[in-house]
Amino acid sequence: MARRRRAVGTVTAALVAGILAAGCGSPAGTGAASTGTASTGAARVSGTADVAYAGSLQLLNDTVLGPDFTKATGAAYQGRGAGALGLSKEIASGEITPNVFESIGSAPITALEPRFTTWYVQVAASPLVVAYNPDGPDGPELSRIAKGARPLSDLFTLMATPGFLLGRTDPATDPQGQAFYEMVELAQTALHLPAGTAGKVLGSPSNPTQIFAETALESRLEAGQLDAASAFLSQAVQLHLHYIALPATIDFGDPSLAGTYARAHVALAGGQTVHGVPLVVDVTTLGQTDPAAATAFVAGLLSPSGRAAFRSAGYQLLPPTAFGQVSAVPAVVRRALDG
Amino acid sequence: MPRSQFPGGRSPGAGLRRVSALASLSVGVVVWVALLGPVIALGAHLSYGATRASLAAPGALTPLVVSLESAAISLAVLVIGCSPLAYLLAHDRLPFARLWEAGMLVALMMPPLVIGLLLVFMVGPLTPIGRGLSDLHLDATNTLFALVIAQVYEAAPYYVLGAQSAFSTVDPRLEQQAGMLGDPPRRVLRRVTLPVAAPGLAMALAVGWARAIGAFGAVLIVAYHPQGLPLQIWTTLEERGLAAALPFALLLLLVALPLPLAAYAWSARARVRR
Numbered sequence: 001m002a003r004r005r006r007a008v009g010t011v012t013a014a015l016v017a018g019i020l021a022a023g024c025g026s027p028a029g030t031g032a033a034s035t036g037t038a039s040t041g042a043a044r045v046s047g048t049a050d051v052a053y054a055g056s057l058q059l060l061n062d063t064v065l066g067p068d069f070t071k072a073t074g075a076a077y078q079g080r081g082a083g084a085l086g087l088s089k090e091i092a093s094g095e096i097t098p099n100v101f102e103s104i105g106s107a108p109i110t111a112l113e114p115r116f117t118t119w120y121v122q123v124a125a126s127p128l129v130v131a132y133n134p135d136g137p138d139g140p141e142l143s144r145i146a147k148g149a150r151p152l153s154d155l156f157t158l159m160a161t162p163g164f165l166l167g168r169t170d171p172a173t174d175p176q177g178q179a180f181y182e183m184v185e186l187a188q189t190a191l192h193l194p195a196g197t198a199g200k201v202l203g204s205p206s207n208p209t210q211i212f213a214e215t216a217l218e219s220r221l222e223a224g225q226l227d228a229a230s231a232f233l234s235q236a237v238q239l240h241l242h243y244i245a246l247p248a249t250i251d252f253g254d255p256s257l258a259g260t261y262a263r264a265h266v267a268l269a270g271g272q273t274v275h276g277v278p279l280v281v282d283v284t285t286l287g288q289t290d291p292a293a294a295t296a297f298v299a300g301l302l303s304p305s306g307r308a309a310f311r312s313a314g315y316q317l318l319p320p321t322a323f324g325q326v327s328a329v330p331a332v333v334r335r336a337l338d339g
Numbered sequence: 340m341p342r343s344q345f346p347g348g349r350s351p352g353a354g355l356r357r358v359s360a361l362a363s364l365s366v367g368v369v370v371w372v373a374l375l376g377p378v379i380a381l382g383a384h385l386s387y388g389a390t391r392a393s394l395a396a397p398g399a400l401t402p403l404v405v406s407l408e409s410a411a412i413s414l415a416v417l418v419i420g421c422s423p424l425a426y427l428l429a430h431d432r433l434p435f436a437r438l439w440e441a442g443m444l445v446a447l448m449m450p451p452l453v454i455g456l457l458l459v460f461m462v463g464p465l466t467p468i469g470r471g472l473s474d475l476h477l478d479a480t481n482t483l484f485a486l487v488i489a490q491v492y493e494a495a496p497y498y499v500l501g502a503q504s505a506f507s508t509v510d511p512r513l514e515q516q517a518g519m520l521g522d523p524p525r526r527v528l529r530r531v532t533l534p535v536a537a538p539g540l541a542m543a544l545a546v547g548w549a550r551a552i553g554a555f556g557a558v559l560i561v562a563y564h565p566q567g568l569p570l571q572i573w574t575t576l577e578e579r580g581l582a583a584a585l586p587f588a589l590l591l592l593l594v595a596l597p598l599p600l601a602a603y604a605w606s607a608r609a610r611v612r613r
Contacts (some may be wrong), residue, residue, distance in 0.1 A: 061393030093581040136465065165464060170563070173577035208481050208564030216560040219456050225480075226461030269398075269577075 026193035047272075047290025048076040049297035052091065052098035054084040054108075055214050056126065056176070056232050057281065060313045061102070068309070069300045070329070075293040083174045083214070084108040091116060091286065099294035102283045104232075105175045106323065109284050118325035120284040121333065123301055124315035127253025127279065128176070128183050129243040130155060131231040133224050138164065146244045153191045155244055156184070159228065160200035167217045167229035171205050171266050174214060175279065179252045180230035181205055182264035182276040186250040205266050228330065237314030252279040253316055281315060282323075285330065351513030361591045381588055390586040403590060406567035409483060410552035413490040415566070417498045417547045420491075425499045425543075426532075447496035454492050458561050462488065463501025481564045490550075498547035505539025506532065538606035545599035568594070598607035 049069060053061050064072035066077035080098065082090075088108035090096045092115075101117075103109050109120045132142040138158055144150040145158075159166050169177035181202055188198045203210065212220060218239060221229045233253070236243035248254040252261055261276035268274060283301060285294040299308050302320050311317055320337050322329045330338070372379070393399060427433045428440065428547070446454075462468050462479035472479055479485045509532050517527045555569040566574065568591040576584035 083577050089577065089580035095581050170574065173574055211481070212563050213559045214457070215452075216459070216563065219560065220459055220463065223456075223459045223463055224466050225459055225469070 009312050043296070044074045045292040045296045048074060048078060048111065049100055050098045050289065051077065051079045051100040051102065051292045051297065052087045052096060053079060053081050053102040054087070054104040054175075054281075055081045056104065056235050057102050059238050060234070060309060064302065064309045064313070065297075066307065067228070068305065069297050072300065073293070073296050073311070075296065077288075077297070085173055085175065088112060097289065098284065098287050099285055099287050099291065100297050101286055102281060104154045104279055104281060105277055106280070106282045106304060107175070107277065109282055110324075113324065116286045117284045118328045120282045120323055121298065121302065121337065122255070122318050122321045122323065123252040123283055124279045124307075124310045124317050125255065125278065126232045126315055127233055127246070127248075127251035128179055129233050129236050129245055129251070130159075130228050131221055131236050131241040132228040133221060133226060135224050136165070136227045138227050142244065143242070146242065148267055152187075152244070152246070155191055156187055156191065156193050156197055157199060159184075160197050165225070165227040166201065166210050167212050167220055167226045169214050169217060169230060170211050170272075171274070172173035172268050176214070176230060176232060177211070178266050178274050179276065179279055180235045182261065183246065183250050183252065183267040185244075185321050186260070186276070187266040190247070190249050206269060214327075232314070233316075234314035252276060255280055255318065280318065281310070285333075291330070295330040295332040298330075299332045302333070302336035306307065346438040356536040378592070381585060381592075384581075385585055385589060388456070389582040389588070393583050395588070399587075400458075402566045402568050402571035402587070403594060405483070405565045406552055407484045407594060409490060409567060410548060412483075412487050413494060414544065414548050416487065416491050417495060417551070418544070421495055421499045422540075424504055425502030428499070428503045429509075430511070438496065438580075443496050443499055446492075447500065451493050451554065453556075455489060455557035455560025457556060458488065458492065461499040462561075466584070470528045479561065481562055483565055485563075486558060486562035486565065486567065489561045490554045493554040493557050494550035497550050498543050501543030501546050502536075502540055505536040505543055506545050507534045508539055541602040541606045541609075542583065545602035548598050549595055553591065 044111050049066075051061060052065070058079070061079045061081070066079055069075065070077050080087075080096065084105065085108050087096070087101065088103070088111050091098065091101065091112060091134075099256040101109060101112075102123075103120075104126055106120055107121075109117065113232075132146070133139055134143055136142075141150065141154070141158060143156050145152060156162060168180045171177040171181050184198045184201050185194065188195075217229050218235065218241075220226045221231075221241060222239065231243060232239060233243070233245070233251075235241070245251075248257060249260055255278040261278060264276040265273050283298055285291065285298060301310075307317055307320075322334075322337060424433075424439075428436060433439055458479075460466065462471065462472065462485075464470075464478065464480055469479060477484055479488055513531050513535065514527050517531045518524070522530065552567075553569055557575070558567070558570060559573070563570065568587055572584050572587045572591065575587060
């Protein structure tokens with residue numbers, strides 16, 4: 001009996017410890033900080049590059065760009081990933097204080113102007129694709145569309161079929177969620193689909209049967225519990241997902257087609273209407289903490305090895321260009337822009 | 340024996356005890372303030388205007404209803420489904436009891452986000468269980484049903500281990516004596532076991548309720564809709580920023596706290612009465 005009571009006591013103690021220790025799961029990834037010791041390559045700098053990046057840039061930053069930066073400069077790197085719009089809000093409210101911000105689309109950065117920054121640099125495009133489950137009921141047909149054996153319009157006809165399990169992210173919080181909604185609108189016109197197809201595919205912008213958190217969307221597709229889902233090309237490449245590529249006119253990956261993309265729009269629950277914009281990786285530095293490390297990190301992204309890392313990860317390189325108050329771009333970054 | 344050997348009835352030990360009591364009180368206050376730090380910060384950062392704007396927005400209180408409704412169902416599931424397990428574990432009536440307890444500890448230590456990811460593999464729409472649920476017109480993805488499943492999985496280990504601890508405080512000799520006096524097992528349970536275990540069970544219920552209504556990690560994965568308060572806090576933070584999200588954190592505290600507080604107060608009084 002005493003042994004039994006001791007066992008219960010142990011379990012109770014574990015319960016109390018668990019209650020104290022347990023926290024909510026977090027949707028935002030937080031990259032491990034690394035401290036560099038190497039001394040080759042770029043000039044050595046001190047401090048930490050504290051990088052906030054759109055969630056889809058997590059793998060590239062934490063496994064390639066961050067470690068490479070530390071190796072080349074000796075400075076520390078730490079990263080945090082979440083929806084770019086949410087990160088922008090958190091920066092504006094002072095909840096987080098990164099010194100580098102990588103966004104998908106410039107809107108989350110321009111929302112911080114002029115208090116936190118006045119410029120940003122365009123790095124690469126992140127076009128949309130439709131990732132699919134090859135083992136699902138419609139897997140064979142989707143594979144044929146991916147290979148070009150069936151026309152792309154079949155994809156939208158299939159997605160409009162009742163019972164098709166489509167997943168996308170929340171347009172209210174995620175640029176990808178907005179772009180996917182707008183992509184289907186553009187596809188209806190571009191692919192000459194019957195009127196009403198977009199509505200049948202998507203339902204309302206916040207259709208509860210289709211909207212998932214970004215983390216959940218990827219894992220659901222990998223677990224084979226969706227027929228198809230919205231994704232960036234980079235995510236599909238990095239996660240080895242099967243995907244159907246889309247033409248530039250609807251994939252939001254070509255900045256020269258900004259006018260075309262702007263024709264599509266999505267009305268958010270709060271009454272705000274958002275028009276389509278190119279999905280481009282934009283980066284800037286913020287604040288006064290460790291500016292040397294921050295600018296060195298951005299210069300690293302624009303270096304030949306940084307651009308090669310973006311290309312390998314499934315991004316489409318764009319000519320590095322500065323926007324906003326170009327005169328405010330730090331000299332180190334300007335030199336990297338000039339090649 | 341004289342009442343005290345020292346003038347004024349004081350002994351050197353009394354002074355020491357007073358210093359010790361003061362030190363304990365100081366440490367208690369520090370720990371209490373530290374634990375309440377986030378709540379104090381919440382109060383300090385809430386503005387009346389932002390709170391009013393957030394709570395008065397159309398549909399802003401729907402997640403409150405969803406949270407109360409789903410947590411109440413989850414609590415009922417815990418009481419009905421998990422109490423017998425806790426009772427059997429406490430009374431060593433299950434074969435391989437240590438194995439069951441180890442399983443509970445594994446579930447307890449599992450990060451909620453991972454629970455959600457694993458639930459996708461288990462009850463996703465294209466799994467055998469998911470197809471079975473579909474035949475019953477149930478869907479464990481983005482529905483109230485899915486929300487309850489996620490809450491139950493997050494809260495169950497806490498409730499079971501707490502209830503097991505409560506049942507194990509009942510002296511088995513009391514139950515045996517009641518049985519020897521002719522009470523059938525159900526009557527023994529009602530008249531002896533439950534009243535003796537009640538204070539501990541109340542606390543287990545309070546913990547289960549708090550875990551269910553505050554569940555987030557697993558909920559984020561399996562039930563983005565219908566949104567309860569924890570998810571509303573997160574989406575509002577992402578969509579409109581901290582100032583707009585904090586009022587919902589206050590609301591969550593206000594609706595989640597009364598039950599645990601009442602359970603704690605009742606449990607403490609019941610223990611004192613004994």
